[in-house]
Amino acid sequence: MNPLDLEEFKRQGYMMIDFLTDYYKNIEKYPVLSKVEPNYLAKKLPSSPPFQPESIESILEDVQQHIIPGITHWMSPNYYAYFPSSGSTAGFVGEMLSNGFNVVGFNWLSSPAATELETIVMNWLGKMLNLPKCFIFSSNFECGGGGVLLGTTCEAILCTLVAARDEKLSQIGKENIGKLVVYCSDQTHSALQKATQIVGIHAQNFRVIKTKGSNFFALSHESFLSTILLDVENGLVPCYLCATVGTTATNAIDPIKLLCNVAKDYDIWVHVDAAYAGSACICPEFRHYIDGIEDVNSFSFNAHKWFLTNLACCCLWVKDHSVLRKSLSTYPEFLQNINSDLKEVIDYKDWQIPLSRKFNSLKLWIVIRSYGVENLKKFLRNHVEMAKTFEGLVRKDERFEIVVPTRFALVCFRISPSAINIDNGSEGCYYIGKNMNDGYLVNEVNRKLLDSVNGCGKAYMTHCEVDGAFVIRCAIGSTLTEEHHVNMTWKLVQEHASFLLGKKIEFR
Amino acid sequence: MNPLDLEEFKRQGYMMIDFLTDYYKNIEKYPVLSKVEPNYLAKKLPSSPPFQPESIESILEDVQQHIIPGITHWMSPNYYAYFPSSGSTAGFVGEMLSNGFNVVGFNWLSSPAATELETIVMNWLGKMLNLPKCFIFSSNFECGGGGVLLGTTCEAILCTLVAARDEKLSQIGKENIGKLVVYCSDQTHSALQKATQIVGIHAQNFRVIKTKGSNFFALSHESFLSTILLDVENGLVPCYLCATVGTTATNAIDPIKLLCNVAKDYDIWVHVDAAYAGSACICPEFRHYIDGIEDVNSFSFNAHKWFLTNLACCCLWVKDHSVLRKSLSTYPEFLQNINSDLKEVIDYKDWQIPLSRKFNSLKLWIVIRSYGVENLKKFLRNHVEMAKTFEGLVRKDERFEIVVPTRFALVCFRISPSAINIDNGSEGCYYIGKNMNDGYLVNEVNRKLLDSVNGCGKAYMTHCEVDGAFVIRCAIGSTLTEEHHVNMTWKLVQEHASFLLGKKIEFR
Known part of the structure; x- marks a missing residue:
């Protein structure tokens, strides 16, 4: 039993490349949306694990016979559902490299290259998007702006919402969590609703502001303001707005600048979710859709949607990462080290929910x-x-x-x-x-x-x-x-x- | 520009396999713990992204010259730090397949095989661990037990803590979140502290119970009980206990059965974190360490630690997934479909924090x-x-x-x-x-x-x-x-x- 025999690694690796090449070659032959019935697979596979090893050939045979019919082919050229998940050769080989190294990069020390490449790539992307300097890492890692790779927009929203909640509660007292209000439009992604549930903000303080077809389903800053006014009148405390550039339903664009003008008077954290459309903003002709981004607290887009980076890869920038870290840091004894003590490095564990993290920047770096x-x-x-x-x-x-x-x-x-x-x-x-x-x-x-x-x-x-x-x-x-x-x-x-x-x- | 040209895909895929084979072959030549200084990489790489494409050869040259020196080699045979991250050929090719399909399996419909293989594999693993039937999927998907693949233990703890919090708050009123108490020992992983912060349970109600060397740093059920009694006397509401089988520091084993006996009198959710040691419990001689598991609400271990599955892969079982789903479900219009409406399928988006998810079960299935x-x-x-x-x-x-x-x-x-x-x-x-x-x-x-x-x-x-x-x-x-x-x-x-x-x- 040698689970990393190098000849076998090479043989199976090549075989898998061949298998996937064939898959892509034949992808148009499969129904894009799977036609299987619920519970189809239990009839095809044994209900108990094998005692003895099975060959990769027989496993791939099962993948071909039983798994592929149950796949909805997101990589198909005729896939137009939801938003795309645009994998590429570069994204794929980047993932291979990350999986091959298999490092757990929770802090700088655990693999310095994983952290440092991530800061470099986030700055690259920030420049491509022409983000203002306040989102770009400077040489001071104690505060200021910068970017991080998370799995999905849901995580980006959750992390920033926790930070916004804690900042507000530090002013009004943690016993007043029932007063905090979160704002969005009826076009905002359900990720915000879920994050609000998770962080313990009350469901009745989750404001879903109606949009209109005549306004192409954008969130109106007037509606935003009047909703806030009512809340403030009722003794509630506005906390967080999730604005969207490119909503899931119709690609509506919330007016960032106007919304931020309203938000700043009430000290509301503004997050911009450009999960899909953010990619396009590297083109000058689309950049104006994120005009006003200098006024927001955080901004995210998913490179796994429309940026040739295989799943999952969400890019989040924050203007002041010390606020994020205040809410998400832990520093147990087993992770203590001199570089972290001296605050001369970034420890991305404090920018995200999990402790462990893969070397995710490799694939984005290789794509770019x-x-x-x-x-x-x-x-x-x-x-x-x-x-x-x-x-x-x-x-x-x-x-x-x-x-x-x-x-x-x-x-x-x-x-x-x-x-x-x-x-x-x-x-x-x-x-x-x-x-x-x-x-x-x-x-x-x-x-x-x-x-x-x-x-x-x-x-x-x-x-x-x-x-x-x-x-x-x-x-x-x-x-x-x-x-x-x-x-x-x-x-x-x-x-x-x-x-x-x-x-x-x-x-x- | 064809980002998925099949000849190029094959060429680069093979090249990456060769690169990684060489990496493993030479891995003992590299210092296990990276010796680079903070900020070493910024001196090696350009600060702006390239305008023109670069060849994979020149990228891999940079990986060899600049990235590898900054890696701490978790795959090295002389890596004994933290806990292992035991990648394997099967885990690696399983990841390739998942990344190649690149499906987003948030609900059943979006790729039925991704959901169904996950339920099958979780049942396989449940059987390998000899988990009681209450954790194994039955044919009824509306309630009962079952398993899910998450990224990390941090997520498993966060998801179950949210469920436990909401169940308790539904009894005492959400305005009483300040009364909820979370329990652990001074050996429990910091993931619990972070999850407690995220879900809004007050820091002063996070009980870290002292363990003793004479008890090999296990959480004593007597200390647990006396801590609860004090809390109850003070009008607080016990909510959640995270017990550990194989703590990070010294592999201490909290006595599940005894702790559950205490917990059940106060209706406390018990989660068992066996992140590292859970793997070993497939061997009969170690299975006794999780005796009493039938009494807990949830149980998790990381297949990416000591089970040959490349990062990340956390296996979580819950006894009643309807409770988890109650806290983590959203059902926006764009995801509505007849199979979900009829509740004849599992939608794993409701078992986790993010909406999107990869086809993660492939790698675990291929490993087994x-x-x-x-x-x-x-x-x-x-x-x-x-x-x-x-x-x-x-x-x-x-x-x-x-x-x-x-x-x-x-x-x-x-x-x-x-x-x-x-x-x-x-x-x-x-x-x-x-x-x-x-x-x-x-x-x-x-x-x-x-x-x-x-x-x-x-x-x-x-x-x-x-x-x-x-x-x-x-x-x-x-x-x-x-x-x-x-x-x-x-x-x-x-x-x-x-x-x-x-x-x-x-x-x-």
């Missing part, structure tokens, strides 16, 4: 070096162009409508109400509904269209609901997506729509 | 299948044997003492006070100290010994402090460690001790 800033911009712009193409195709078909202007590479569309006829007893009518208002019926038709497209396996999109409307989202950004995929996908939507709109369907 | 239960036991026992060997060597040298009986594969030792002479003005005396009690001096001599061994680069151990004594920890468990490494390491310790004990050193 392998492609270079210029090509990364090209990559992003290419998806934006494809989204424009797709939007143009939608607009040309009068049965459809674009629900919000396409931003970045997300197209939100649906079958237009005017394309749907309600039963009037004649031949040319398609839908029969009972006690049903038009809005519901339009939604159900669009839901049927989405299910129909996804069910055929050739593409996968997801939905959102805004202003009561069921909307189909086509998020372009998979690494393998090319223009012909986008064109094929649109034809597919049209075919399924034609079939559906030509049918008489009864809703009950 | 590649080695088989029998060989996994052999692997663990082999380390335990080597630790016994090391302990025997220490005991044979009368200058040293074993501080606590060796359990699992961690040896705690130090230079014995009797081997250290304090200056009396004659030739044969070695240490000169001013205003210094013997205990301090003994500690400083041992600290010097550890620094001296680590500084030579041939091995890396860390320390703990128990009962005021500075203790050297030799944690055997690196995948590549063989008996000759352990023997060499002991000789090294002896040599450095001889040199140190033969020297006249002045402490100020």
Whole structure:
């Protein structure tokens, strides 16, 4: 038993590369959205672990036969669901390197390169995003700004919310946690709701401010202010705002500058979640979406979404990391060391929830070096162009409508109400509904269209609901997506729509 | 610009396998503990990202020249610090597969195989550990027991603490969070302190119960009870206990059964953290250390420590996952789907802090299948044997003492006070100290010994402090460690001790 026999390591490593190369080669043959039924896998695999070793060949055979059918293929060029998870060769080999070293970089000493490369890469990225100096590491590690790699935006929000909570409680007393208020819009990611639950802020002080279609679902600073005023009047204490650049549903953009102007009067921590759209802000033409970022306390985006970095990789910058560390530090005896004592190094354990952490910066560093800033911009712009193409195709078909202007590479569309006829007893009518208002019926038709497209396996999109409307989202950004995929996908939507709109369907 | 060109993917993938094979081949040539100075890397790498792409060859050249010197080599056979991070071929190729698929498995639908394989593997592991049925998934996914893969023990503790907090607050009212009390011993991992901070339980209600050397630093159930009684008398509400099987410092074992007997009278959530030692409990001869596990609410261990699974992989079981989900669930519109609506599937997003998650079970599944239960036991026992060997060597040298009986594969030792002479003005005396009690001096001599061994680069151990004594920890468990490494390491310790004990050193 030698679990790291080098010949075997090499043989299996090569084999896995070959397996994945074949997987990518054949990826379009698989239904993008898995078609398996719940509990399918328990019927294929033994319910107890093997006593004796099994060969990697037989394991890979099972992966091919039983696992791949149960995968929804996020790497498929016809994957347009949620937001992309754009893996790449550089991201993949970066992960290999990190997994091969297998270091646990909780503090500087446990692997200095892991910490130092992370600070360097976060500064690189900060410069690419043209972040103001207040977010860039200086040579003083005791306070000031800087960046850290976390797993996901959920963690970025949780960590900053804890810091904001503790800062506020240090002023008003920890017994007053029931007074703290957290703000967001009805478009904000559910990560904030979860973080609020976790840190013990009361659910009734979680303010979800309504947005409007006429404002493209952005959070209005007037609504923000009036909500605050009411809270303050009621003796509550405003604490934290999560603004979003590129919301999950429709890529709405909250106006950072205006919101910060309101927030600063009440000493509210402002976090900007640009999980998806942050990547695009390395292009000058998109940078204006984060104008005002110098006024926020923290800013994050996910390099694993649309930045060619394999899952998971969330980039968080804070203006004053001493506040973060105040809430998240522990310094048990077994970790004590002279470099930490002297505060001459960064210990990233104090910037995150877990103690342990992988050497995550390697993959981001290799992504940036392998492609270079210029090509990364090209990559992003290419998806934006494809989204424009797709939007143009939608607009040309009068049965459809674009629900919000396409931003970045997300197209939100649906079958237009005017394309749907309600039963009037004649031949040319398609839908029969009972006690049903038009809005519901339009939604159900669009839901049927989405299910129909996804069910055929050739593409996968997801939905959102805004202003009561069921909307189909086509998020372009998979690494393998090319223009012909986008064109094929649109034809597919049209075919399924034609079939559906030509049918008489009864809703009950 | 094709970031997933298949020929290039294959070429770079092979190259990375070759690079890592060479790394492992040469790993003994590198100092185990990195010798770089703080801020060394900024001097080697550009402060701005490259505009143009760079070749993987030049990147790997930089890894070799600049990164590897800054790595503390956790994969080295002479790595004995903290606890091991035992990567393996199976763990590594499992990670490759997970990273290659790059699926985001937040809910069942987003990749059914990711969820289903995880439930299967958690049941496999549960059976290997002989966990009672209450922790094993049944076919009913609405409530009952089951397991989940998280990143780290910190997350396992945080998630269960949130659940315990919310359950208690639902009884006493959320305005009474200031009354909740969390219990642990002075040997419990700092993860609990951090989790307590995060969930908003007051620092003054974090009870650190003192342990004794005479009890091998286990948490006494009598002390636990008397602490509770005092709290209850003061109107506080006991909430959560973190017991440990295999503490970080000395591998102390808290008595689960006795503690649970106390806890149940006060309806206290009991979590057992067996981060390191849990692995060994698949061997019948160690299983008794978790006797009583049927009485706890949750149990976790890290497969990335001593179970051949590359970082990160924490296995958590809970007896009633509906409680966990009650605290950690969100169900935004964009994730809504019929399978989740029908509650016929597990959505692991509701068992953890982040929304997104990788296909983590692949690596654990491949580890278990590649080695088989029998060989996994052999692997663990082999380390335990080597630790016994090391302990025997220490005991044979009368200058040293074993501080606590060796359990699992961690040896705690130090230079014995009797081997250290304090200056009396004659030739044969070695240490000169001013205003210094013997205990301090003994500690400083041992600290010097550890620094001296680590500084030579041939091995890396860390320390703990128990009962005021500075203790050297030799944690055997690196995948590549063989008996000759352990023997060499002991000789090294002896040599450095001889040199140190033969020297006249002045402490100020």
